[in-house]
Amino acid sequence: MSESAEMGQRFAPVLESPLHYVRARHRNPAAAAVTLSERSACILLNLRGSPENEPFRESVRAVLHVELPEVGRSADSELASIYWLGPDEWLAVVDQATLAEPVAALRGAIQGHVSIVDVSSAQSLLAVQGAGVAELLQKASVYDFHPREFGPGRCAQTTFAKATALVRCVGEEHFELIVRRSFIDYVARWIVDACAESGCHISGT
Amino acid sequence: MSDSQRRLPAGGRLDRKQKVSFTFDGRPMWGLAGDTLASALLANGVETVARSFKYGRRRGIVGHGSEEPNAIVQLGSGAATVPNLKATQVELYEGLEARSVSGWPNLDVDVIALLGVFARFLPPGFYYKTFMAPARLWMTYEHFIRKAAGLGRAPQNPDPDRYDKINRHCDVLVIGGGPAGLAAAREATRQGSRVILVDEQSEMGGSLLSLGGSEADAAQLQWRDQTLAELEASVDVLLLPRSTAFGYYDHNFVGILERLEDHRGLTSPGRPRQRLHRVRARQIIMATGAQERPLVFANNDLPGVMLASSVRTYINRYAVIPGQRLALCTTNDNAYQLALDWQEAGCDIAVIADTRPEAEGVLPRLARERGIDVRTGTAIIEASGRKCVSGALLAPIHAGGKSLTGPATPVECDLIATSGGWSPVVHLSSHTGIRPIWDDEAIGFVPGPHADGPVAVGSAQGIYCPLACVEQARTEGAAAALRAGQGAGESSSPSPDIIAALEEPAQALFLVPHTKTTSRAPSQFVDFQLDVTAAAIELAAREGYESVEHVKRYTALGFGTDQGKLGNINGVAILADTLNQSIADTGTTMFRPAYTPVTFGAMAGGEVGDLFDPERYTAMHRWHSEQGAAWENVGQWKRPWYFPVAGESMEEAVQRECLAVRNSVGILDASTLGKIDIQGPDAAEFLTRVYTNSYLKLAPGKCRYGLMLHEDGMIFDDGVTACLGESHYLMHTTTGGAAGVLGWLELWRQTEWPELQVYFTSVTDHWATATLSGPNARKVLARVCHDVDLSDEAFAFMDWNSATVAGVPARIFRISFTGELSFEVNVPANFGRHVWERLMEAGKEFNITPYGTEAMHVLRAEKGFIIVGQDTDGSMTPDDMGMDWIVGKNKSFSFLGKRSLERSDTRRTNRKQLVGLRTVEPNEVLPEGAQIVNTPDQAVPMAMQGHVTSSYFSPSLGRSIALAVVKGGRNRLGEKVFCPLADGRNVAAVICQTVFYDPDGERQHV
Amino acid sequence: MPTRSRNRYSALSLLKHGLSHHENWQRAWRNPTPKQSYDVVIVGGGGHGLATAYYLAKVHGITNVAVVEKGYLGGGNTGRNTTIIRSNYLWDEAAHLYELSMKLWEGLTQELNFNVMFSQRGVMNLGHTLQDMRDIERRVNANRLNGIDGEVLSTAEIQTKIPLLNCSPDSRYPILGASWQPRGGTARHDAVAWGYARGADALGVDLIQQTEVTGIRRQNGVAVGVETNRGFIGAARIGCVTAGNSGVLAGMAGLRLPLESHPLQALVSEPLKPCLDTVVMSNAVHGYVSQSDKGDLVIGAGIDRYNGYGQRGSLHVVEHTLQAICELFPAFSRVRMNRQWGGIVDTCPDACPIISATSVPGLYFNCGWGTGGFKATPGSGFVFADTLAKGKLHSLAAPFTVDRFHSGALIDEHGAAGVAH
Amino acid sequence: MLQIYCPYCQELREEEEFSPSGEAHIARPRDPESLSDEQWGDYLFFRKNPRGLHREMWHHSAGCRRYFNVERDTVSYVIARSYPIGEDPAGAMVEGHDHE
């Protein structure tokens, strides 16, 4: 939470990540061809602005230490990962531990017509790893994730089962999946079903 | 022969050590691993495998693959039973149970066969000409017609198996794993392409698998093994045996059904039974081969009449000899190979009847050298035998093939094999509507030209010479790789060592003439499965059904589960002849998927049952479910409908929930409402264009309700928009409308008003919303929220504030859908359940009551608030809903839908308008959807005035209330109307205002 | 009247012709050379066009009529629909028109002396959400007050009628109830086209197949005939009944219609012994199915949302449909799809047809039946024939003119006609 | 099953990622109030619906959420080009040319 510093004393808010309930149900680490692990406690920001807006690019660079990525790509710094969503739209994922108030920082620095929206609770961030990942992605999505077409750093928004997802290639047999919160239970159940033979393990980080 | 089976002592692609037992119609039998059900049946001497559908005639196996029209079986029983499989495509497994799907009481004595005598009175189309009188008996006639039709039986229980689906992309997809397909796939692979090779058979090799033991054949088989081994060793090649490419769709998309487990047993516990591959290919090579055509002659449906290439396959691949004494009738050299192999297997050949005037090719000469009786200019014109073939009639035939030139002579034989030439398998290449083209040389239709679509290679392109097939396939394989972006386009694999006999031209012959005319000769079958004869085709044409498509529909030619793979081209040729036109002009019927039938379950994949459609959950979902909430499906969302406590009925629960809100405080999960964050200097202008009212003066901290219209002026969404700050808004939409509204906003922004600077971001999932409603709402909230003054003065109705609720930063909106004092508390969803539980704790003392959508509906109806989609139906304007007050008439911009409100029909005064209805009898709750009339005693059709849109028992008022739309309703307050119900009662009600409770709206302003 | 003597079809005639090896059957219709001109030229030899010609001759005595068909008779949507027939439409205007049709169906076999195999096995529309049920109540109540049979069934009643249907309360979208029209059912689609064709031909109508209309000739703004790939054919009045191609025809006269042509698909299973005795339709889960007399399950798939004249559609639409079918009938999961195909449907913004004169005198259109016009074949032909004969819209057709798209008097039948059927 | 080039994602994507949004290049009248019912109705409902080349709008709804235009043959389904809204590619198409 960006405004976490303001949290009251009388309550210790209990955070539930989107995958909270599913996680408990599908722990099956033995012989799993696919491992899902959810990254919680991140700050997710939806950034809108023209790529031609140089002050906008510059402030992202200054605050998040990373360049706004080009079409279909993602970029990382020690502070944040940024994903291309559309010609004037990006998703920034910031580790709350390293940078607690990115919204304020960005807002302060950015000029012109831009939009910054905190969507931290709107998505579940999953790392999907293992020998079965390529097959899982092919089952779930119509997009071509072959390494020749979709190497590390590439990202794409596409269909995932009957939902949608933002998928990024991290490395060999290692992808990242960003799914809308309200769909995550469905998506997790779908993945478990699709991995029925090869096995699937769901954990948290 | 061995073990009393018709089995050769050696050879075949079988595992002789593994005996497999199975039953057919209850009779125990056995075969060998590697058999199909068909080869095993033949090995067991089974001749009759079916009774024909219309005439009940005995039918035997004619083919060896997907073309088989007769040997249709039902496998197994119970939930896992599978109807209508072709025995030729069923791989044998231990314990297999097969039953024929025709013949009653059994195959041997079939009652329908008695009808055979009447066959001549059942020409095509006889249904249309009879069963007309008396009219009332038709449904009885139909009952029996239905019973007589149909093949197998559907299971009666849910499928025990699972199915799987996968999306694939490749550079080159090769369909068909015969020599041409193997050559093309290898070439494309060598060029660096991602390749998929599919074949519907159990192993790759296509027609090579039917080859015999000759030196030339052995060399080809060796080539197959080498090629396959190279493909298997390559990384980017996917080999899919037992996989049928069933449909070719636009832009090089192919559906492939892989049978993963069917060869192992009836069910596949724990593993998917079949898998659908959805393949998008840059390039496609069709190496689907060619289908041998049977010749059409009298009684050609007797068991024991088979395709020449099939007999050859049974001998060489399955080591089965389906007879003792063969009579072969051919129009070409190729079929002589069967005779040679047959003789090699040590069996008798009665005769080879070659329909051509002469046969001087390498193979015919070899046959003669081997002492086989080869008679040229001769055809088999009729098969004889009672239960199966016992002989054939031979007659000399005119070079043109249209007439006989001498008398018929009988020969004795128990097997007749025929070859009428080959039809390239053009199915898939025709699926997108590209018509195949008649090729005189190939004597068959070859694929029509595709712009960037599939390329046919090998026999599929009408090339029948094995070496030429492979050479062409190599070239096309390399070319395809190049078009897909790989390689240099030149073939790299060496030219194979294939020796093949040169063949002389074949003769174009389809229907073998008989001594009698077609209408009088014994039946000459064209389509076995549907009992379509040559005479039927002639008759259809005679009756005016001249288009080939009419013939198909009138006679049912090609309608079967084999889709006429054997019969269609013969049918076309016979029709062409009847109409005295060319085959090219006659054309084929339309080819459609599926090439062979596809299991529904596989098409559905895993997306059935629980996963049929996503269930969307709010952050508080588990809490509701722990409380035992009953659910309502709203779009994909699961929303609590009501929360019954022990022993309560729905009615009781809803009443309790409603009263709690009116009297103390209730809490509703409103997270599902769509929420769109809107930012930009032109945001207010934009909102003002898409809503009926204006947002230009909405100040930060304030909320406003709006109606959204489509350009046709009809309401399609509503909701509250809050001004969050300068140029920053939050729009609420209906639960079901969220995605549509966002698309709508983007549509106008991106396409029509790109100059407006505004961005939209969906935040529906980010926020969890708990609505506190009721006179004690403020007190509850005050316990967990300390940083905001919640008093009416500081925090007025239609205001919003940021605050901290239960330690969580929140946005609180003071808006109300119940008419009570309400606060909608929005917190990041990750804290949704936490905040909800704190609110529940805080409300304990006020007996805070969670309420569901049903109570919400009652409460809002008491206040006359509409629900878009329930009180509107896509044909309602704001004025119809009595909401003219929200339409900004003087906005500078003509907002979306405005102009439509001025059309002559939308200006009408007697349009249906929203009103309230009070039943005269206060306990009577009108059914929603009841129609309204002025007087109940009119004749049907009655003049309907409108209908009830919402109707409930209001616990607060102790009576029923309803909302309705009534023609000119607002001018008819106080009038009595009637709702005639299905049970015959006419319920009287009085038209009233839409607001039933707290008409002055005082309660929400406290 | 150039009525031809026509042998009647009956069991007896079958017997008689059987004895002579069926060598002497009459043609069902002639294959005439087009005349120079006709009183009326109907463009489109589908069910609606043929029915129009038949009623022009039969009811109005206008027999100097040609039906010009670019392919074979009944080869358009008439030959590729799922044959569901019902009249339980919501709005009065539509209900009256479809009910006229229903009444004509009930005597059609005898009227045409051609068995169209009209099977009144009942049509069920399932409701899966509370709003579905409200809509069902509303429609059934409207139907009853309009004199159209209908009932609302409970889940238990549904289960008794259709044992194989999944009525479990635990399914993703449980079945909450249904509307039921017992008089609804199916008919043999090809027979409908052929029966009307044979009937019209016998009354003197020229059925001109394999002839495509390529232009509409106007003189002084008045339609005077059609250009075809076989030459010009004059006509005092022209009726275009070309379904998915209506936009193209309108274009030939410089007009536009409020229509879009979309691919709509259907499929059949392999034939099975009788296992489904009614027609089942579901809007929400989106599948509809009946079993033909031949035994195949006839299944209507969805519509592709893009414009298309390809008579084919996308695979994913069919996959979605079969998910729905497996969801509704879990026992059908092992049944197999034998054939799938597509048609070009002319969809109107309000899911109602257009029966209309145009700004070109002499030129009339009957189109926009979209995904659900097979059931209307007899009624549509009847009112359109009346309209062409009198040069004035039949009273039941009057609400369906193209003017409604200007005045706003749309007749929104999406609820009743929303899915393809 | 179409495969459509998204000019924003700059690659071919599968049909299932997109929603078709009807005929392209239908400009909203500048001053709706000045139109007759007939003119307004024409704008609302009347479409070219050609058999042949068709310019239509698609929404990359499961991808970048951008609307763009496609020029597609409604018979062969061959896509001639995809281009952003606001562009009107030169070499204007031959409208609804005949087929078969």
Ligand SMILES: Cc1cc2nc3c(=O)[nH]c(=O)nc-3n(C[C@H](O)[C@H](O)[C@H](O)COP(=O)(O)OP(=O)(O)OC[C@H]3O[C@@H](n4cnc5c(N)ncnc54)[C@H](O)[C@@H]3O)c2cc1C
């Ligand atoms: C898959 C599918 C399922 C359906 N299911 C149902 C259902 O269950 N129930 C129901 O009621 N309705 C259903 N329909 C709709 C129904 O099929 C149609 O509304 C109805 O058949 C239309 O009949 P018609 O005679 O107007 O059109 P058609 O039968 O299409 O006839 C139009 C004719 O015009 C011809 N033509 C076109 N252009 C020209 C030209 N330029 N020159 C000459 N001739 C031309 C065409 O070749 C065609 O034969 C379905 C439609 C489809 C595609």
Ligand SMILES: NC(=O)c1ccc[n+]([C@@H]2O[C@H](COP(=O)([O-])OP(=O)(O)OC[C@H]3O[C@@H](n4cnc5c(N)ncnc54)[C@H](O)[C@@H]3O)[C@@H](O)[C@H]2O)c1
């Ligand atoms: N001399 C002649 O008259 C003559 C005639 C025909 C064939 N032949 C010989 O037959 C061989 C033909 O080789 P080929 O490779 O062209 O064909 P092939 O028949 O050897 O192989 C075609 C393969 O495609 C498969 N197939 C067809 N449709 C399919 C689908 N939809 N999905 C999956 N698999 C499918 C079949 O199962 C088969 O295995 C050559 O050796 C040729 O000489 C000779």
Ligand SMILES: Cc1cc2nc3c(=O)[nH]c(=O)nc-3n(C[C@H](O)[C@H](O)[C@H](O)COP(=O)(O)O)c2cc1C
């Ligand atoms: C009600 C109905 C039932 C059908 N039954 C079958 C069938 O049993 N077998 C079959 O092959 N096709 C069947 N068809 C499909 C037709 O073969 C054909 O595909 C369809 O009429 C469209 O024509 P086309 O494929 O020639 O374009 C049926 C079609 C309809 C409309």
Ligand SMILES: [Zn+2]
């Ligand atoms: Zn895109």
